Amino acid sequence: MQSTLIPPVPIAYWKNYWEKGRDRNSLINTKKQAPAQLVFTEKLIPLQLGNSFHIIMDYQQNRFLEVAGNTEQVIGLSHTELLEGGISLLFNAIDPAEQPKVAAASFYFQEFIHQQVSNIRTNLKTNLNIKLHHKAGHQVTLLEQVLVLDLNEQGEVAYTFKHFTDISHLPSAENMVLSFMNISGGHNHAQLFHTVSFAQTQASEQKLILSKAELAVLKWIAQGLASKQIAEKLHISVHTVNNHRKNMIKKTGAKNIAEVLNLALLNELI
Structure with missing residues (x-):
């Protein structure tokens, strides 16, 4: 098992990336519809203690395909609000102090999955604790679990299943850690595959010299x-x-x- 330390990502860059979208014209030969296995999403991640909801995300169109569960109770937003507001609405609800780290985790997740051999890519599940502001104003802590449902022809993430569980009643960790679990043997036999921790500052003393x-x-x-x-x-x-x-x-x-x-x-x- 390996561990990596990465710096946070500037929020302006993250928002520009998701709100404007990737160069979709260059995503040649990508699947145009959600994969058939989406109908089995309820079986992919075992039920968690506490209120929860899930989102199925299309990374090619940067949109939510499905929202289900107790979203109003957990974060104060309806299914319709999340479907219409998409990734930007959910990201804006995250505690501002944690947004740069969550942005870094988002980029790292996509690149790390793409680097893995084909039989591993769809057998990795990530865990990340995130602090969000409920629409009513109070803060909640959610466990976000992400499972890759399908890849495009280039082996990049195309669809994910995101499961959010309210764990506000549990002691919160001081530092944010993104963990990758290998679930090829089933959830009951999941193994820690890789962990990522985050630097505490966006400042970098390293001067990059790139051609x-x-x-x-x-x-x-x-x-x-x-x-x-x-x-x-x-x-x-x-x-x-x-x-x-x-x-x-x-x-x-x-x-x-x-x-x-x-x-x-x-x-x-x-």
Whole structure:
């Protein structure tokens, strides 16, 4: 089991990413409809003690496909409000002090899943405790569990099942940790696969020195594009794109491209 430390992500960048959406025209050969297994979502995550609700999210269109459960009791928002307001509405309810970390977790989740071998990608479940403000004004702590339902043709996250449980009655951890659980053997035999902790500040003392070619690749990575799509955009080979990825990781001392992206954002390089 490995552990990673990543910096928070500037909120302005996160909101721009989700509200404007990725370059959807470049998401070639992606599935246009929700996968058939969505009908079995009630069986994917065991019931939790406490009030809960779930959301099925389409990462290709940046929208919620389904909202069900006790949303009004847990966070004070109706199913309709969440379906219409989408990811921005839910994110805005998160405690402002935790928003940069949740944003970093969102980016890291997508990149980390994409890096895994195919038989692991849909067998990972994440756990993350999040503090939100209920519509009535008081703060609640939710356990967010996310399961990948399907991938697009590039092996990127396409649909997820997000299950939120109110755990406000339980002692809260001082530091936020994102954990990846391997559930290939079933939920009763889940194993800790990877953990991510978050730096306490957005300030970065590390000065990044990246070439123009590397930054060009990184900018498209920030838009959610895979290597093949970036190669087409920049009129270079996939091999060259992957070499730039490896060189950026080596230069920065990062463990993966998600860390490189976060460092570049904090240094305002992209």
